[in-house]
Amino acid sequence: MGRSACPADSTGLRRGPWTPEEDQRLLTYIQKHGHGSWGSLPQKAGLKRCGKSCRLRWINYLRPDIKRGKFSRHEDQSIIQLHALLGNRWSAIAAYLPKRTDNEIKNYWNTQLKKRLEEMGIDPMTHRAKHTSNLSHMAQWESARLEAEARLVRQSKLCRVQEQDTQNNGSPAVLPPARLFNRRAAASSKIAPTRCLDILKAWQSIHDVRGVDEFGFNAGTHHESPTSAQGIVSEQIGDDFGRFNGGDNTECAGREHQLVWSNGDLSCNKEPAAFQLEDRDLMVADMIFDNTEFENSSLCINFQEGWNLWS
DNA sequence: AAGACAGACAACCGCGGGGTT
DNA sequence: AAACCCCGCGGTTGTCTGTCT
Numbered sequence: 188m189g190r191s192a193c194p195a196d197s198t199g200l201r202r203g204p205w206t207p208e209e210d211q212r213l214l215t216y217i218q219k220h221g222h223g224s225w226g227s228l229p230q231k232a233g234l235k236r237c238g239k240s241c242r243l244r245w246i247n248y249l250r251p252d253i254k255r256g257k258f259s260r261h262e263d264q265s266i267i268q269l270h271a272l273l274g275n276r277w278s279a280i281a282a283y284l285p286k287r288t289d290n291e292i293k294n295y296w297n298t299q300l301k302k303r304l305e306e307m308g309i310d311p312m313t314h315r316a317k318h319t320s321n322l323s324h325m326a327q328w329e330s331a332r333l334e335a336e337a338r339l340v341r342q343s344k345l346c347r348v349q350e351q352d353t354q355n356n357g358s359p360a361v362l363p364p365a366r367l368f369n370r371r372a373a374a375s376s377k378i379a380p381t382r383c384l385d386i387l388k389a390w391q392s393i394h395d396v397r398g399v400d401e402f403g404f405n406a407g408t409h410h411e412s413p414t415s416a417q418g419i420v421s422e423q424i425g426d427d428f429g430r431f432n433g434g435d436n437t438e439c440a441g442r443e444h445q446l447v448w449s450n451g452d453l454s455c456n457k458e459p460a461a462f463q464l465e466d467r468d469l470m471v472a473d474m475i476f477d478n479t480e481f482e483n484s485s486l487c488i489n490f491q492e493g494w495n496l497w498s
Numbered sequence: 499a500a501g502a503c504a505g506a507c508a509a510c511c512g513c514g515g516g517g518t519t
Numbered sequence: 520a521a522a523c524c525c526c527g528c529g530g531t532t533g534t535c536t537g538t539c540t
Contacts, residue, residue: 203509224525226526294507
C-alpha cells in the first residue's frame with residue numbers, strides 16, 4: 188500500500204491557508220486543463236503546494252458546483268437522518284446533499300448538529316434517547332422520528348433491491364438522492380407490519396382508506412381532509428380502534444394513540460399545519476411532506492402517552 | 499481597549515482501497 | 520505476487536473571527 192505524503196515543510200512547499208492568487212492559479216489551470224493527476228498538477232500549475240493540498244482546495248472550496256452558506260432546516264434533517272443510517276460516512280452522506288462537501292457536512296455535524304442532539308437528550312452516535320424517562324417531548328419526537336426514518340429508508344432500499352433482483356438486470360441497486368425520501372417507494376415496500384411507536388407509521392397508495400390498512404392499522408372509514416381541521420384520532424385498544432375527534436388540546440393518556448388523516452390529494456406540503464401542531468410537530472410534518480409528490484395517500488402518526496395533540 | 503475564550507471552518511495527516519507496473 | 524502510486528476518506532489540528540469579561 189502506498190501512501191502519498193505531503194512533506195510540505197522539508198521541500199519548501201507552502202501549507203496553511205490559501206491566498207487568492209493561489210486560488211486563481213489553481214482555478215485557471217483546472218478550468219483550462221482539468222486536474223488530471225493531482226501529483227503533477229502543482230508543478231504544471233506553478234503552485235508551491237503538494238497535490239493533496241490542491242485536490243482538497245479544489246474539492247472543498249473552489250469547485251464551481253459548491254453551495255456555501257447556512258444549512259437549511261431540510262438539510263439539517265437530512266443530515267441527521269442520514270447519519271442515523273450511515274454513521275460517520277461523510278462522503279456517503281454528502282452524496283445525498285447536492286452541492287455540499289463531506290468536509291462541510293462533517294464540520295457542521297461536529298460543531299452544531301451533534302450538540303443540538305445532545306441538548307435534546309439524544310446520543311449523537313446511536314441516535315437513541317439517553318434517558319427516556321427524562322426526555323422532553325421534543326426529544327421523544329426526534330428520537331422516534333429518526334428511528335422511523337431510518338427504517339423507511341431501509342425499507343425503501345430493500346424494496347429497490349428486490350425490484351432489481353426481480354428484474355435481474357445485473358446493475359447495482361443504488362438509491363439515488365432524489366428518491367431517498369420518496370414516500371411512494373416506501374409505501375410500496377412489502378415489509379411486514381409492525382406496531383412500534385414510530386411517528387411515521389405507514390404510507391399507503393390508495394385513495395379510499397377503509398378497514399385495516401396494509402400495515403395492520405385501522406385507518407377508519409373517514410375521508411377527512413387535514414385542511415378541515417377534523418383529523419381523526421383513533422384510540423388504540425388492543426386490536427380495536429375506538430375513535431374520537433381530536434378536541435382541544437387532546438392529551439393522550441394511558442395508551443398509545445394514533446393520529447390518522449387521509450386525503451385524496453395531499454399535495455400541499457403545509458397540510459398538517461391545519462392541526463395547529465407545535466413546532467416540534469411541524470418539524471415532522473415538514474419532513475414528511477417536503478419536496479414530495481404526495482397524492483392519494485394517507486398517513487398515520489402515533490402518539491405516546493403524555494404527548495399533547497393540539498387539534 | 500485588550501486579553502481570554504469559544505465557535506466555526508479550512509486545511510492537514512495518516513490510513514486504506516484500487517489500479518498499474 | 521509484490522511494489523508502487525494515486526486517490527478518497529475520516530479524524531484531527533490550526534487559524535480566524537466574534538463574543539465575553
